[in-house]
Amino acid sequence: MNLGESENILYSTQTVIKEALEKLGFGDDMFDLLKEPLRLFKVRIPVLMDNGKVHVFTGFRAQHNDAVGPTKGGVRFHPDVTEDEVKALSIWMSLKCGITDIPYGGGKGGIICDPRKMSFKELEKLSRGYVRAISQVVGPSKDIPAPDVMTNSQIMAWMLDEYSRIREFDSPGFITGKPLVLGGSHGRETATAKGVSIMIKEALIKKEIDILDAKVVIQGFGNAGSYLAKFMHEAGAKVVGISDVLGGLYDPNGLDIDFLIDRRDSFGTVTNLFKKTISNQELLEMDCDILVPAAIENQITVDNAEKIKASILVEAANGPTTLEATQILSDRGVLLIPDVLASAGGVIVSYFEWVQNNQGYYWSEEEVHEKLEKIMIRALNKIYQTHQTRGVNMRLAAYMVGVRKVAEAVKYRGWI
Ligand SMILES: NC(=O)C1=CN([C@@H]2O[C@H](COP(=O)(O)OP(=O)(O)OC[C@H]3O[C@@H](n4cnc5c(N)ncnc54)[C@H](O)[C@@H]3O)[C@@H](O)[C@H]2O)C=CC1
Ligand SMILES: O=C(O)CCC(=O)C(=O)O
Numbered sequence: 377m378n379l380g381e382s383e384n385i386l387y388s389t390q391t392v393i394k395e396a397l398e399k400l401g402f403g404d405d406m407f408d409l410l411k412e413p414l415r416l417f418k419v420r421i422p423v424l425m426d427n428g429k430v431h432v433f434t435g436f437r438a439q440h441n442d443a444v445g446p447t448k449g450g451v452r453f454h455p456d457v458t459e460d461e462v463k464a465l466s467i468w469m470s471l472k473c474g475i476t477d478i479p480y481g482g483g484k485g486g487i488i489c490d491p492r493k494m495s496f497k498e499l500e501k502l503s504r505g506y507v508r509a510i511s512q513v514v515g516p517s518k519d520i521p522a523p524d525v526m527t528n529s530q531i532m533a534w535m536l537d538e539y540s541r542i543r544e545f546d547s548p549g550f551i552t553g554k555p556l557v558l559g560g561s562h563g564r565e566t567a568t569a570k571g572v573s574i575m576i577k578e579a580l581i582k583k584e585i586d587i588l589d590a591k592v593v594i595q596g597f598g599n600a601g602s603y604l605a606k607f608m609h610e611a612g613a614k615v616v617g618i619s620d621v622l623g624g625l626y627d628p629n630g631l632d633i634d635f636l637i638d639r640r641d642s643f644g645t646v647t648n649l650f651k652k653t654i655s656n657q658e659l660l661e662m663d664c665d666i667l668v669p670a671a672i673e674n675q676i677t678v679d680n681a682e683k684i685k686a687s688i689l690v691e692a693a694n695g696p697t698t699l700e701a702t703q704i705l706s707d708r709g710v711l712l713i714p715d716v717l718a719s720a721g722g723v724i725v726s727y728f729e730w731v732q733n734n735q736g737y738y739w740s741e742e743e744v745h746e747k748l749e750k751i752m753i754r755a756l757n758k759i760y761q762t763h764q765t766r767g768v769n770m771r772l773a774a775y776m777v778g779v780r781k782v783a784e785a786v787k788y789r790g791w792i
Contacts, residue, residue, distance in 0.1 A: 396775035419509035438466035440482040443785035447483030450524030457486035471778030516549035523553040549733040552726035561729035563744035569603030571721015593617035596671030598644030624659035669696035691715035
């Protein structure tokens with residue numbers, strides 16, 4: 377990353393929020409409110425580790441804005457979690473919910489930890505401890521957690537169980553991304569990837585590329601990346617590159633996706649099984665039509681934006697492209713489907729899960745997919761139209777669509 381490039385994702389987000397609010401005609405007071413979460417909780421979670429010693433973990437929960445409805449967003453377990461990251465992620469959740477027109481505000485949580493180095497028992501204690509620490513400020517009509525990086529349906533189940541014990545009643549609507557038998561929704565596990573695949577198909581139409589001729593590179597082979605590889609492969613595209621935290625694989629003739637999915641571990645690691653790998657940075661610059669960052673932040677920067685070969689960039693990860701790189705790609709005519717739109721499939725199906733929990737009536741997978749597709753395409757069309765009519769790049773267009781709903785709700789409530 378170049379000196380001066382905005383690698384702080386909170387600062388970058390605030391920069392685009394400010395621009396979006398200005399373009400929509402809202403004043404500085406609105407920016408002042410929306411640039412930070414309304415509430416940020418920092419908690420300390422003591423866990424008795426398997427070695428008999430207590431380790432005290434630090435966790436966060438940010439509630440960006442609840443003018444539209446209860447706050448909603450995932451919980452990430454990762455050694456690099458920071459307060460600023462959780463804040464930015466909660467703002468992005470507000471934007472995702474605004475863009476897709478679902479009745480939530482944005483929230484997000486994180487715990488500084490490395491689940492790859494923890495036992496099942498330790499992870500259970502940590503998950504339960506986190507819920508005990510935040511139980512007063514979350515709930516089915518307050519703030520609803522979900523999975524994110526290195527958290528999954530098992531962790532959601534432990535969190536649900538702990539919350540239900542504290543409240544003394546079963547409360548499935550407290551959390552989404554649960555196992556099916558505990559009130560989870562069909563299609564939630566694959567929802568983020570499904571949403572991304574819907575966006576890719578629409579982007580291919582706009583670029584007049586036949587999916588059967590399309591070459592795809594995906595960075596990250598976890599929940600989002602591996603299911604996306606499966607969907608793209610099934611749709612007839614050639615998945616030529618994938619990667620995980622350890623490195624990447626590239627084959628211009630297409631990779632054996634079924635084999636890779638079969639062999640990946642629960643953290644989305646598979647390249648350790650191969651002798652010939654490339655680096656993640658090399659992967660991003662390989663020849664392809666569609667590039668999908670589906671891992672972590674700040675992967676596409678001024679250092680590599682000029683070298684990206686793809687004509688379509690679909691951001692499954694949150695915050696993979698810096699603002700400077702966004703402008704370079706936009707100037708080069710790359711069609712960028714920004715994170716706050718492309719990765720919204722997860723929260724949309726989480727919303728469906730919560731609706732199903734509230735009504736006690738459950739939908740089929742087909743019903744979920746049909747509704748998901750409708751919302752994603754409607755959101756894309758709105759943003760694409762804003763991009764064209766207002767002459768702004770796709771990221772700014774998405775922010776304008778997303779922040780408008782939050783700002784209007786704030787105005788109606790008389791907060792500003
Ligand atoms: N799981 C969900 O429902 C949603 C996830 N997202 C976003 O998608 C991205 C991926 O999330 P998940 O697939 O859930 O996480 P995951 O934990 O299941 O998988 C992450 C993948 O990225 C790889 N990775 C980690 N660090 C890396 C690095 N430095 N370089 C390259 N690869 C690296 C891991 O090896 C793994 O393959 C994140 O940005 C997350 O916020 C967005 C919306 C919803
Ligand atoms: O499913 C959800 O509620 C939130 C998913 C999430 O954390 C995200 O979209 O970044």
